[in-house]
Amino acid sequence: MRSILTLFSLSLVLFTPSLVVAKTLNGFSLDNATVPLNLVQSGGPPRDGIPALTDPKFESGRKAQSVKPRDIVLGLVINGEAKAYPLSILNWHEIVNDTVGGERVVVSYCPLCGSGMAFESQPEGDGQRELEFGVSGLLYSSDVLMYDRETESLWSQIHGEAVAGPQVGSKLKQIPMTMSRWSNWLHRYPDTQVLSTETGYRRDYNRDPYAGYAEHPNVYFLLANQAPSEYHQKEMVLGLLVDGNAIAFPFSELEKQGKAQFDYSFDNASYKIHWDSENQSAWVTDEDGQTLASTLLFWFAWYAFYPDTQVFSG
Structure with missing residues (x-):
């Protein structure tokens, strides 16, 4: 009996610390997480290791030299104002906090999921608070987990919902956004502005840090559900x-x-x-x-x- 108690006590010493650590990643508490903890993983960089843009600069689309005709951009039109966000920049920053047509928005892109999404920065049902978002350095099912700087809640990009922290359960309203080639976007919206490479950070925006990833079928992080193979995993x-x-x-x-x-x-x-x-x-x-x-x-x-x-x- 004593040996059993000894083994039980030893197991608490050995395993309890790991459980505590598992509920905190990159400095974010996962105590009230609504997603399985084993699917929340570090993507490598620390919190803000991928720096979100909070004071983005833009240039006239007609004069822009840094974006090429075949480049892929995310495009937004709100209240008559058009803006474009090249993936060549979003690959390095993933989140842009911006104002378009007088509305505060967050533009997000997850290179691992190929998902570009825009949201109103004010959660649904919250009549006052507008949030500013950063990159947590964490992933859920390979998708970027954003975090808001006001409450440090974690937000699933694809679900548009807070999955841990004080805002858990809150949702963001998704805004229609276009993903297209720059030449097409400029043709449709000749007065568009385009995100400038003058971000305040030293990055080689001519280099794709994920080159070849979209062609390779492998996915490098745990997923909640494995997609059938009837299509290429990254179609x-x-x-x-x-x-x-x-x-x-x-x-x-x-x-x-x-x-x-x-x-x-x-x-x-x-x-x-x-x-x-x-x-x-x-x-x-x-x-x-x-x-x-x-x-x-x-x-x-x-x-x-x-x-x-x-x-x-x-």
Whole structure:
């Protein structure tokens, strides 16, 4: 009996510290985390090791020399103001806190998931507080965990929801955003501004730190759900949520469809799916022609977060 008690006491000494450490990563408390702790992992850099931009500088799109016609940008239009955010810069910073059309927004990009998303910086239901976001250095299912500097809560980018900290359960409202080639965006919005490489940080924005990653099928971090192999793990898909129901439009299926736009009914509503083959971009509009919030990202990432997704077949 004594030996059993001794072993039990020894196990507490050996294993309790690891449990305590597991609930704190990069200085963030995970005590009330709503996601499995084993899926929250360090991506390598410490908190703010990937520096978010909080005072971004822009230049006229017509005069910009740092962005090339074939470069991929994330584009926002709010209240008539257009802005573009090149992935060549977002690869190094991942988050831009900005004001577009008089509205405070956070533009986010996760290179590991290929997911570009924009949100209102004020959580839904919070009538006053606007948050400023940084890069925590942590990942959940390979996706960047943002954090707000006001409460140090951790936010899942793809879910747009706080998963740990004082804001846990709060949600951010996603804003419609375009991912396209710079030449196409500039043609559509000739008065656009584009994020400047004058960020205040010394980075080689001509070098892609993730070169080759999108072509390789391997995923390097634990996932909540493993995507079926019917598509390349990093095939781009258009992900759409309607009242909590998910559907994925793989780019290969949109290419098979062979149409620039087509009608699609989902969850008792009608939508128009737009496909730009030349610029490898897709988006969704409703019956009134309004662009809806959707997400372009890798197949594995969409499935990891929405395993019950329907999948469009062309």
